[in-house]
Amino acid sequence: MSFKQNRITELFNIEYPLIQAGMIWASGWKLASAVSNAGGLGIIGAGSMYPDILKEHIQKCKKATTKPFGVNVPMLYPDIDKIMDIIIEEQVEIVFTSAGNPKTWTSHLQSRGIKVVHVVSSVKFAVKSQEAGVDAIVAEGFEAGGHNGRDETTTFTLIPMVREKIDIPLIAAGGIGNGKGMLAAMVLGADAVQVGSRFVATPEASSHQNFKEMVVKAQEGDTVLTLKELAPVRLLKNKFFEDVQELYTKSPSKEDLTALLGRARAKKGMYEGDLEEGELEIGQISGLINEIKPAAEIVEEMIAEFEATKIAAQNF
Ligand SMILES: Cc1cc2nc3c(=O)[nH]c(=O)nc-3n(C[C@H](O)[C@H](O)[C@H](O)COP(=O)(O)O)c2cc1C
Numbered sequence: 001m002s003f004k005q006n007r008i009t010e011l012f013n014i015e016y017p018l019i020q021a022g023m024i025w026a027s028g029w030k031l032a033s034a035v036s037n038a039g040g041l042g043i044i045g046a047g048s049m050y051p052d053i054l055k056e057h058i059q060k061c062k063k064a065t066t067k068p069f070g071v072n073v074p075m076l077y078p079d080i081d082k083i084m085d086i087i088i089e090e091q092v093e094i095v096f097t098s099a100g101n102p103k104t105w106t107s108h109l110q111s112r113g114i115k116v117v118h119v120v121s122s123v124k125f126a127v128k129s130q131e132a133g134v135d136a137i138v139a140e141g142f143e144a145g146g147h148n149g150r151d152e153t154t155t156f157t158l159i160p161m162v163r164e165k166i167d168i169p170l171i172a173a174g175g176i177g178n179g180k181g182m183l184a185a186m187v188l189g190a191d192a193v194q195v196g197s198r199f200v201a202t203p204e205a206s207s208h209q210n211f212k213e214m215v216v217k218a219q220e221g222d223t224v225l226t227l228k229e230l231a232p233v234r235l236l237k238n239k240f241f242e243d244v245q246e247l248y249t250k251s252p253s254k255e256d257l258t259a260l261l262g263r264a265r266a267k268k269g270m271y272e273g274d275l276e277e278g279e280l281e282i283g284q285i286s287g288l289i290n291e292i293k294p295a296a297e298i299v300e301e302m303i304a305e306f307e308a309t310k311i312a313a314q315n316f
Helices: 007-012 029-037 051-064 080-089 106-110 123-131 155-165 179-187 209-217 239-248 254-261 265-271 284-288 295-313
Strands: 018-020 042-045 069-074 094-098 115-120 136-140 170-173 192-195 223-226 233-236
Touching: 007 136, 018 029, 018 042, 018 295, 029 042, 029 051, 029 069, 029 295, 042 051, 051 069, 051 080, 069 080, 080 106, 106 115, 115 123, 123 136, 123 155, 136 155, 155 170, 155 179, 179 192, 179 295, 223 239, 233 239, 239 254
Parallel strands: 018 192, 042 069, 069 094, 094 115, 115 136, 136 170, 170 192
Antiparallel strands: 223 233
């Protein structure tokens, strides 16, 4: 399908303004290459990878696709220097940074010819990212799966507010899982969308099958943003979440919450499939995800629905 090109498709040299989000324990080379091959932009999530594992994923992704792909790097990562060295050595062309100051890495990466996109959840940080010289911004609303902003600004309100304040290309994220959502986000001022949760329920995602099936079963109201004192995160309600709620009744300190969270909770839930004790990160849009299906089908369906809805909207 030929698609109208815009600033984002031109920036990344892709067919559709549809980006698969970098996601810990979900987006390795298989998912990223499948989305890139389907005409979107696939992203490897480095946040759950040791540097040598990331290197392997980048190399496998290069073999699996000739199309552009990116790497997402949460800046809280302890070995971030090594991660960035690998990205440069492997000549990755696009990096999405999140959870940190956009000034820290942007010019270093850009001076090596890498395009840099920073993820924000507020107007204030969107403006700071533009000032830091990033090539584009992802503005992620409160609906999104995974780590999120404290302000609870929804995608529907965040995108037009960010659009008013920045001129550079804008990518909307949070609560987008079909072509109608994609069109709505672009009507609100986005140049492209970043989709996370919908791509978890694919055979190509490296997430555990138990987790994928729970995502498919999830209904409206089954996720909640919690642990704001540490790093706000949207989770499926399970036993671990109930344990967090129980602790909140005792006015816990930050240390108490950190101790309950412990280490490797996210891996336990999303990668090892422990639906009771693990942390299960997913967005509100999970209520609309009813099937595990190949990433390429998701891309095709989203684009077809986007185009059909655009035509139908002329009769509004
Ligand atoms: C399982 C999961 C893991 C995620 N991991 C990351 C991550 O490592 N880095 C990051 O910047 N965002 C991460 N996110 C957020 C996504 O990149 C994306 O912005 C978000 O999923 C978009 O909202 P949606 O889930 O409603 O599509 C994660 C989201 C999910 C669902």
